[in-house]
Amino acid sequence: TADPLTRYEAVIGIEIHCQLRTVTKMFCSCSVPDDGAEPNTHVCPVCLGLPGALPVINRRAVELVLLTGMAIEATTPDATRWDRKNYFYPDLPKGYQISQYDLPLAAAGRLAIETSDGPFVVGITRAHLEEDTAKLVHASGDDGRKVSLVDFNRSGVPLMEIVTEPDIRTAEQARRYAEELQLLMRSIGASDADMERGQMRVEANVSLRPRGTEPFGTRVEVKNMNSFRSVERAIQYEIARQAAALDAGEPLRQETRGWADDRGETYHMR
Numbered sequence: 695t696a697d698p699l700t701r702y703e704a705v706i707g708i709e710i711h712c713q714l715r716t717v718t719k720m721f722c723s724c725s726v727p728d729d730g731a732e733p734n735t736h737v738c739p740v741c742l743g744l745p746g747a748l749p750v751i752n753r754r755a756v757e758l759v760l761l762t763g764m765a766i767e768a769t770t771p772d773a774t775r776w777d778r779k780n781y782f783y784p785d786l787p788k789g790y791q792i793s794q795y796d797l798p799l800a801a802a803g804r805l806a807i808e809t810s811d812g813p814f815v816v817g818i819t820r821a822h823l824e825e826d827t828a829k830l831v832h833a834s835g836d837d838g839r840k841v842s843l844v845d846f847n848r849s850g851v852p853l854m855e856i857v858t859e860p861d862i863r864t865a866e867q868a869r870r871y872a873e874e875l876q877l878l879m880r881s882i883g884a885s886d887a888d889m890e891r892g893q894m895r896v897e898a899n900v901s902l903r904p905r906g907t908e909p910f911g912t913r914v915e916v917k918n919m920n921s922f923r924s925v926e927r928a929i930q931y932e933i934a935r936q937a938a939a940l941d942a943g944e945p946l947r948q949e950t951r952g953w954a955d956d957r958g959e960t961y962h963m964r
C-alpha cells in the first residue's frame with residue numbers, strides 16, 4: 695500500500711527529561727554519583743525519603759532551568775511552587791515525587807530547527823524541575839530465585855522535564871528537535887544530555903488524524919529510545935502501525951509502548 699502519510703497526518707509531542715549538571719542532588723547535599731558508583735553510596739535521610747527529613751532546594755538546579763527558559767524564549771513566572779506527584783512503586787521511597795504542576799519555571803517557549811523540508815519552529819509548552827527516582831535492578835540470587843534490588847544513588851538527582859506542544863508532524867522533525875535540544879543543553883551548560891548514559895530521556899507521543907481533519911486521534915506514548923536514530927525509527931514504526939490499524943478499522947487504545955531497538959518495533963508496556 696501507499697505511504698500512510700498520504701492519507702494521515704501525524705501529530706507528535708515530545709517529552710524530554712534532562713539530568714541537570716549540578717554537583718549535588720535536588721533537595722539534599724549528597725553528591726550526584728558518577729556512572730560507576732557503588733550502589734547506595736550517595737544517600738541520606740532526604741533522598742531515602744525517611745520520615746521527618748526536610749528537603750532544601752538546590753539553587754543551581756533552579757538557575758539552570760531559568761537559563762533554559764531564557765534560551766528557549768520562554769516566560770518565567772513571578773512565583774513558583776512544588777507539587778507532589780503521588781504514586782507507589784519501590785523506586786520512590788517517599789510515595790511521591792516532588793515535581794512542578796501548574797507553575798513551572800519556564801512556559802510558552804520555542805526551539806527553531808532545520809530539517810530536509812526547511813526550517814521549523816517547535817512550540818515548547820513548559821520546562822519544570824523535578825527529582826529522579828531510584829533504580830530497580832532485577833536479578834537472580836545464587837539459588838536462582840528472582841530478586842529485585844534498589845539502588846538509591848539516583849534518587850533525588852535533579853531532572854528538568856521539557857514538554858513540547860503537539861506541533862511536530864514527522865519523525866525527522868522529532869529527531870532534529872531532540873538533537874537541537876541536546877546541543878542547547880550542552881552549550882548553556884544545563885546538562886551533559888548524553889542519551890546512552892540516561893542523562894537525556896526522550897518520550898514521543900504519537901497520534902494520527904485523517905489529512906484535512908482537525909480533531910486529534912488517540913495518542914500512544916513511546917519510551918526507551920536510546921539514540922536519536924531510535925527516536926526517528928520508533929516514530930516511523932508507530933506511524934505505520936497506527937495507520938495499518940486505522941485502515942483495518944481497529945480502534946487505537948491510549949497506551950504506553952516501549953521501543954525494542956533490536957527488533958525494530960514498539961511493544962505494549964501499560
Ligand code: ADP
Binds near residue numbers: 858859913
Ligand atoms: P501526560 O502528562 O499524560 O504525559 P500531556 O498532556 O502533558 O500528558 O502531554 C504530553 C505530550 O503529549 C505533550 O508533548 C503533548 O503535546 C502531546 N500530546 C497531547 N495530545 C496529543 C495527541 N493527541 N497526539 C500526539 N501528541 C499529543
Ligand code: MG
Binds near residue numbers: 709915
Ligand atoms: Mg507523558
Ligand code: ZN
Binds near residue numbers: 719723736739741
Ligand atoms: Zn541525599
